Amino acid sequence: MRIALLLSASRHPxxxxxxxxxxxxxxxxxxxxxxxxxxxxxxxxxxxxxxxxLGHGLDHLVHLRLPEGTDPVPALAEAVRADGFSLALAGPRSVGGDETGLVPYRLAGRLGWEIAAGIVAVARTSAGVEVTEALPRGARRVLASARPLIAIAHAGAPAPAPYAYAQERRGRVERREPAAPDEMHPSGMVEERPLRRRAPIVADAATGAGTRLVGPTPEEAARAVLAELRRIRAIP
Known part of the structure; x- marks a missing residue:
């Protein structure tokens, strides 16, 4: 079984x-x-x-060479498809960079894969994999997946293996030029939309504006909520 590990351009804080x-x-x-x-x-x-x-136990690193500031998701998706992976693991977010934590989610959306976050354990099954998800107050939940999956590690996952310089030196780095550069675009590009006035919800909360209902029927409560949302322009 070959497993992909998604790595980022992080920096020590x-x-x-x-x-x-x-x-x-x-x-x-x-x-x-x-x-x-x-x-x-x-x-x-x-x-x-x-x-x-590589010094912490990674077998092989594939470097997809992209210009600084280029969206990494298309190149990662291309590599995952080309190498036939069905399981990828990632950390919660990069450090010292954009730190959005969105790359695994965008990659899963592009590939059509399932995604699970907060994972502390993973195991193979006859149908696919099982992952153990960390929940509040120390609870755990086991999720089974027979489809390709991206799993995001939780802080409670196993500790990293010790670093060994000689092991890093022995590791293999493969450099590739992404085959679809036309799909790449600077990650800083955003969609521009007309400015929409925000509803004055915060101001109303501070002044106590609104209608108070005591023991309304569900229908009365629903009509009052809709009327209030329209009054503050939260909905059309």
Missing amino acids: VSGRPVPTRGELQALALARTLGGEVVGLFAGADPAGPTQA
């Missing part, structure tokens, strides 16, 4: 040096519990940080 995040290394530790080959996927300009994951 104090020194600013390129490093893999703890969450990504915990995702790597989860992947190692399954056996098989773990392949890191990094789409970006400088792989200095992701390369260090």
